[in-house]
């Protein structure tokens with residue numbers, strides 16, 4: 001399976017900046033064989049325009065979140081169906097910023113995952129990760145295992161459907177502190193084994209948290225790191241392509 005490199009633009013860019021970045025990505029794609037699968041997740045307001053720019057290129061696109069509700073009276077919501085209409089390939093679920101800033105729980109992430117699998121062909125990218133306090137207390141695996149157990153509880157992953165996991169230690173997001181490749185590899189191995197015990201196999205497991213061109217190659221060379229979820233360093237075309245070709 002190809003490595004998967006996703007740029008999560010978060011809310012860092014306005015509409016016009018997002019369009020410019022999408023155009024720059026297309027214009028500056030290196031003339032080298034692209035061995036990884038590459039995608040970007042712009043904000044909702046920019047998604048349609050970015051999709052138009054990326055259509056027919058090697059870059060896929062997706063959303064940073066969605067509601068589990070079917071289209072209807074849900075003020076401020078974004079339905080999975082509308083993401084399908086925009087030919088999104090991915091939807092990120094349960095990012096730690098959604099959990100911290102919007103109070104999303106494992107149970108809500110579970111409902112969203114179930115909705116994605118039942119109603120769409122989108123590839124869900126399910127985020128998990130521990131806080132610094134949990135890591136320092138030696139509870140990182142317990143936290144991540146608990147999240148996986150709760151999110152996948154009674155969720156049926158149909159044969160042939162891929163659920164991508166993203167391990168994003170909260171202490172490494174936007175802080176410049178990256179998990180060492182060895183630390184990340186150990187957690188990825190744990191996640192893979194844990195999912196196997198839940199009967200879920202064949203997942204790509206991405207690492208996220210202060211990924212930069214300088215550390216991407218080493219992270220990607222770990223056997224259980226199947227790709228990267230990149231925040232800040234995906235906001236410039238040059239730096240994103242350097243990571244893809246790391």
Ligand code: 13P
Pocket residue numbers: 008095168172173174175176208209210211229230231232233
């Ligand atoms: P940074 O790469 O900015 O640390 O963000 C990581 C992240 O949260 C990607 O989803």
